[in-house]
Amino acid sequence: MIKKGTIYIYNSLTKKKELFNPIINNYIGMYVCGPTVYNHLHLGNYRTFIIFDIVFRYFKHLGYKIRYVRNITDVGHLENEIDYEDKIIKKSRKEGIDPMEIVNKYTISFHKFLNILNILSPNIEPTATGHIIEQIEFIKKLITNNYAYEINGSVYFDLKKYIKKYSYGILSNNKINKLLYEKENILNKEKRYPYDFCLWKKASNKHIMKWKSPWNYGFPGWHTECVTMSTKYLGGVFDIHGGGMDLKFPHHECELAQSNAFYEKISNARYWMHTNMLTINGKKMSKSLGNNLSIIDIYNDYSPNIFKLFILQHHYRSVIDFSLEKLKETKKGYIKIKNTIELINNFIPTNNKYFELNFNVYNWINKCYKSINDDFNTPMLISNIFYASNFIKLELYNINKVNFFLLKKYINYFIFDILGLSKSELTKNNLEYKKFNILVKKLILFRKEMRNKKNWIISDRLRKELCNIGVIINDEKFS
């Protein structure tokens, strides 16, 4: 019998793996912090979106109705707290185009690579600039509830007031009085308390991206955007809130604080999930350090499936140190999986008899579900796939029809539906590829003729040329 089992999720809020139960039976609301679109995303950024794609896919596979909201930050993400320069405006000045052109350009780039990576679209992808009114209303309520104050046209969150009733820092375990604050002296003097964070910032005359508000012409703060949009589409309390580990503090703490202050009760997500960082040479991949690689940088040698497999061979809560060497190793494993899938999907079973095999299909399926149920343990699931792969190569002929179709169905579920590898990349059935294939086949046929005539010079030359365009010929035995 197939047992899909129950899901356990590591909850950053409680620091424990917990049995996952949605608030409303069979319905799930999930919010994931999306990118600030002021540049091309790098491999580390995509790691997070690959992981939450798996979460999304898995819930869908299990038959849940899930609403997945992933925002796009197109305003309000400040470069630093000193001169209040918006990342997008800075980039627009650098490229000499309008801020909204920047936003458009990098949003298109983001979507293009998500598509290349075979990442499903979320159900709602709200933008910050599309929700200015909601953010203003949100801030107004925070002021009414006495958790925010206006000063000189800007609005700040009153953290001192907040910590009288709620605890701040429960996600990160930080205590605000123990934080390092070297820049305290140069911080703006408007705030009542250095740790108060900006909800609405008054724009200077030169500032391009600004909107009318009850306080002044200005723009919303980054932390307010996410909490407004998650609330709007998922409600005050929802199931899962995700994002990169680097957002845990202060971004998510600030979201949580605003939500509690807004509803005047403990609210926002019940389960918080944080994906760990991708490092390169032991240092976090980041735009500011300049050590970032994009999909384009690896695309020629390593397909998106290989990159995904590489990411998923590590647990999402562990740091991954990226290198091309390791990607090369993954590529070899990927070829194994690819061969297995081709073998099983093209195999026609004839065996009706039952043989005693040391591979039980039901046990294997249950083990796969158990792996993914355990806090989305994709390395374990992949390990099980390799295990099945070894069996398939050796004993596919001995398996009876019933078990064969079961195995075929589920290995396809796990590889394509759940792990989200691209089927078309594995099977390559598009028209252009078919044409290319015909040409290659003709060349291979010609080479075979040359081999039959023992013309090793031409046949070896052909093998080399074909290899140069990525067609690897593995000769059969010469007879």
Add this chain to the structure above:
RNA sequence: GGCACUGUGGCCGAAUGGAUAAGGCAGAGGUCUGCAAAACCUUUUAAAGCGGUUCGAUUCCGCUCUGUGCCUCCA
């Protein structure tokens, strides 16, 4: 300085209070072979250090050492 996390074979990486510690890559031997490669078969190697709890710890606890992330901004 505070907080969080990490240390498993040659490399990458899981699980686990007790019997053989997944899986991938690499290495070794073999099958096959015009050559090369691939594929396939077989196979070697592991728990930072010290102490504690326990009948028993890689797993739990403490300390030391190591590395990383966060405390401007970052998925």
